[in-house]
Amino acid sequence: xxxxxxxxxxxxxxxxxxxxxxxxxxxxxxxxxxxxxxxxxxxxxxxxxxxxxxxxxxxxxxxxxxxxxxxxxxxxxxxxxxxxxxxxxxxxxxxxxxxxxxxxxxxxxxxxxxxxxxxxxxxxxxxxxxxxxxxxxxxxxxxxxxxxxxxxxxxxxxxxxxxxxxxxxxxxxxxxxxxxxxxxxxxxxxxxxxxxxxxxx
Amino acid sequence: xxxxxxxxxxxxxxxxxxxxxxxxxxxxxxxxxxxxxxxxxxxxxxxxxxxxxxxxxxxxxxxxxxxxxxxxxxxxxxxxxxxxxxxxxxxxxxxxxxxxxxxxxxxxxxxxxxxxxxxxxxxxxxxxxxxxxxxxxxxxxxxxxxxxxxxxxxxxxxxxxxxxxxxxxxxxxxxxxxxxxxxxxxxxxxxxxxxxxxxxx
Numbered sequence: 007x008x009x010x011x012x013x014x015x016x017x018x019x020x021x022x023x024x025x026x027x028x029x030x031x032x033x034x035x036x037x038x039x040x041x042x043x044x045x046x047x048x049x050x051x052x053x054x055x056x057x058x059x060x061x062x063x064x065x066x067x068x069x070x071x072x073x074x075x076x077x078x079x080x081x082x083x084x085x086x087x088x089x090x091x092x093x094x095x096x097x098x099x100x101x102x103x104x105x106x107x108x109x110x111x112x113x114x115x116x117x118x119x120x121x122x123x124x125x126x127x128x129x130x131x132x133x134x135x136x137x138x139x140x141x142x143x144x145x146x147x148x149x150x151x152x153x154x155x156x157x158x159x160x161x162x163x164x165x166x167x168x169x170x171x172x173x174x175x176x177x178x179x180x181x182x183x184x185x186x187x188x189x190x191x192x193x194x195x196x197x198x199x200x201x202x203x204x205x206x207x
Numbered sequence: 208x209x210x211x212x213x214x215x216x217x218x219x220x221x222x223x224x225x226x227x228x229x230x231x232x233x234x235x236x237x238x239x240x241x242x243x244x245x246x247x248x249x250x251x252x253x254x255x256x257x258x259x260x261x262x263x264x265x266x267x268x269x270x271x272x273x274x275x276x277x278x279x280x281x282x283x284x285x286x287x288x289x290x291x292x293x294x295x296x297x298x299x300x301x302x303x304x305x306x307x308x309x310x311x312x313x314x315x316x317x318x319x320x321x322x323x324x325x326x327x328x329x330x331x332x333x334x335x336x337x338x339x340x341x342x343x344x345x346x347x348x349x350x351x352x353x354x355x356x357x358x359x360x361x362x363x364x365x366x367x368x369x370x371x372x373x374x375x376x377x378x379x380x381x382x383x384x385x386x387x388x389x390x391x392x393x394x395x396x397x398x399x400x401x402x403x404x405x406x407x408x
Contacts, residue, residue: 125393126395128401128402128405129401129405130401131401131404131405132404132405132408135405158405158406158408161402161405161406162406164395164402165395165399165402167395168394168395169390169393169394169395169398170393170395170398170399170401170402171393172398172401181389182389182390182392182393184386185385185386185387185389185390185393186386186390186393188382188383188386188390189370189383189386189387189389189390191383192326192370192371192372192383192386192387193369193370194327194365194366194368194369194370194371197370197371197373198366198371200329200330200331200332200371200373201329201362201365201366201371203332203333204329204330204332204333204336204359204362205359205362205363207333207359
């Protein structure tokens with residue numbers, strides 16, 4: 007059995023990344039979504055066995071010190087990170103695994119796991135990005151501009167990624183995303199069993 | 208407009224390569240198939256403007272000397288080659304282009320155009336390969352064995368290719384092949400226009 011592939015996904019607010027990922031997971035039920043460890047409190051509706059695992063700050067710092075995290079980050083005073091063990095277990099079991107992180111997290115993972123394939127989900131244009139960020143309706147112009155600046159800051163680093171999926175039309179974006187996943191399985195290094203079985207006959 | 212991508216396709220007798228390619232071309236009408244120059248005589252049913260361009264041995268040797276061929280080969284006393292100009296014109300016009308060659312031709316092209324993406328079409332097993340080569344029905348056991356040896360010789364070099372598409376089930380092979388083509392368009396170096404339009408706003 008071949009090992010699975012690791013896909014690192016980033017995309018700014020307004021890229022529609024969550025919708026793309028949701029659709030990809032519904033079409034590819036065998037792909038695993040990595041878990042995150044986090045030091046903030048559990049919120050209503052969250053469960054201890056969901057995407058986030060709630061741990062203490064001490065435990066988190068111990069994981070950093072022991073090299074148990076593929077990447078970590080501080081956001082509004084809390085630590086967020088991706089445990090290496092869960093990802094490695096999925097890959098060893100032959101499952102593809104998707105890690106969703108920001109551009110800094112993506113760079114950290116790529117350094118530790120250079121075989122990982124990174125995909126940046128990008129809005130199609132400045133106008134669409136601005137419209138998506140404004141249409142949430144609940145925020146002030148100042149809040150919208152702040153998010154717009156943050157998104158553009160991420161897009162400035164999009165060229166660090168292996169692939170860019172432009173999310174103009176959802177169906178095309180999902181189709182393109184899945185073609186990247188499929189093509190990884192056809193990379194020669196991941197697909198030698200037929201060759202070996204014939205050559206070693 | 209982005210330049211097109213060049214795909215180098217090889218696959219031994221018994222891989223079902225021609226059937227896969229036929230289906231890919233019918234599903235992707237915008238992909239161009241490269242032309243070949245050849246020094247043998249035109250056969251009944253062939254036309255001067257088809258896949259093969261029939262030229263004199265002198266003209267062929269002149270093309271070699273002028274570096275006008277991406278690859279060339281001798282087969283049963285005749286020269287076969289792939290003119291560079293036609294391929295480059297398609298790529299510059301934004302079309303993907305497929306060149307179908309043997310493993311030696313593939314290596315020659317990859318050396319001259321390292322950005323080309325090479326795909327090897329492989330039978331799923333020794334048994335299927337042997338059965339496909341035997342089922343032509345018209346050949347002696349000796350002729351079948353000779354083709355089998357030649358096919359295995361090519362499969363021994365499959366690991367030089369970027370991708371391997373195993374042709375067990377035609378539909379899956381075509382789907383995989385097309386995912387490789389699609390994913391190339393999402394490689395960051397081929398897909399920067401949305402990023403640039405937002406960042407340079």
